[in-house]
Amino acid sequence: MNLMENVKMALASIWSNKMRSFLTMLGIIIGISSVIAVVSLGQGGQHTITGEFEKIGANTVLITVESSKAELSDYITLEDVKQLKEKVPYIRYATPVFQVQGQANSRLKSKRAYIIGGTSDLYQVDNIELAYGRFYNDAEYEEGKPVAIISNSAAKSLFKMEDVVGMTLDIGSDSAKKSFTVIGVVKNQIEMFSDMTNEDNLPAIIYMPATTLKQLFGMYGATTQVYIVADSKENIESAGNLAVKLLENRHGNRGREIYKAEPLMKQLDQINNVLGIFTTFVAAVAAISLLVGGVGVMNIMLVSVTERTREIGIRKAIGARTGHILFQFLTESVIISCIGGILGLIFGIAGAYGLGSIAGISPYISPGTVIIAILFSSAVGIFFGIYPARKAARLDPIEALRYE
């Protein structure tokens, strides 16, 4: 009595009760598919976020000023940023990030603007991709030239064309504006809801040298946020620590713990942690339906054992041992669960892609998830099949033969 024999027998029995077998499987299918969908969407989300972070830069460290403790003199100036880049060995790029709301006017149109100022390193730090033109250079930064790089949607909405390099644009607050030359256009970024919203409603995103921004808005020109990029992964921590030390020296505020260096990858870990816990929780809820499916399998197997009492009696009379009968029924429940598991896997993956396309997450199906799904459904088959199978195997042959 080998495995193939058993599988053949089990398949025949499942096939002879097609509808019932399918309904029994349905519980497993729903259970497995919901777990697969949730887990692969969760992992897909983690991958997307990780990818975004890596694009920004795995080696990026955010230097922040603890604003609750800081005085105005503690804030990081443009000169500080310059010194950071020149004096600290491991720093490849350094830029402050100033963000100001303003106004941008072309000859055709006036628009709300979201203005970002930094050093020329902002180009690398923010991983900006240009469709046309170029980013501002060191000289333009030092001299505070009126040059701007605008978003693709802003170009389309302000000028009704895409390549607007060389055009002039008035940028500033409502009261004071200055004429700028557009030197670059940022490639269209995939923005959520970008299809649904008219680009006229989106604010124009404008990059310009921090020095220019400072003049334009008459700002003090100090910030609480500076991004630095280390030259390698190994030096991330040293770069951060040295940067904090240099800032403390320059401001003479050592011991007050004003500055903090935090690698962005650390934030990623935290986000991934939260997402992981959330995924596990939802998957656990979905797994309960798998449990219910397992109970369904047990229920049908018990009915099947009762229905086939006489068959069991006949089999025993002609020489089937306890193990033969046990194995026969166990094989049947495992096969039902496994087929359910495989169908659930297929539906789960399909569902993950379906839901993912709606939510804008590309699901990630790891081989581990697939293997665990199959193993888990077989485990359900064994766990919930063992009781009915034992019941069948222990039947008394004479009573089973007498059963009508």
Added chain:
Amino acid sequence: MIRIENVTKVYRNGEIQLTALKGVSLHVKPGEFVAVMGPSGCGKSTLMNLLGCLDSITSGKYILNGKDVSTLSGNELAYIRNKEIGFVFQSFNLLPRMTILENVELPMVYAGVPARERRARALEALARVDLSERIKHRPSEISGGQRQRVAIARAIVNKPSVILADEPTGNLDTKVTVEIMRIIQQLNDEGVTVLMVTHEPDVANYAKRIVRMKDGCIIDDYPVQNRTVL
């Protein structure tokens, strides 16, 4: 061959005790053809179940082919049922979802015979009961007489030393009864020991020896005079 000594069988159902066999002794030699007769409730079915190793005796001794089977475990009894005994039931007891051929192959599946050999031996057994057509059909698609012939093929396929037949012709008409009895006599002629329960004197007359039972005891045991030989 078969030797039982002072065998009793007591069924317990809660408080109620039912003694089905009250110290039965019987000796069957190889090649015998014994008909067990008696009114219903006399214990003849219980005797057959015990001899067929389907049930365990309460007290006494059962020696089958020189082996004491009264002390064997459930799985050891299953092994003996598979190898030493072939059952033929009144209601045929074929598995309805399997084909004729698969039904005949089944005892060999449990004996661990390879598939190719199973097929050959099953066909051989079916040929011995004159059934070589419709072997891919299911039991519900053939007549009662044909079903009983399939059951006999299944009983002999593992080449047992004993065939136990419990009212093998009880569900069949006279013409078919003759057919079945001819096959059983042929098997007996080839050396298979046969024990058959029946309450019809006509059928018992095909046997070589008759054992009469009443109230859990053997009351008579005699060779058949003027045996019907087909």
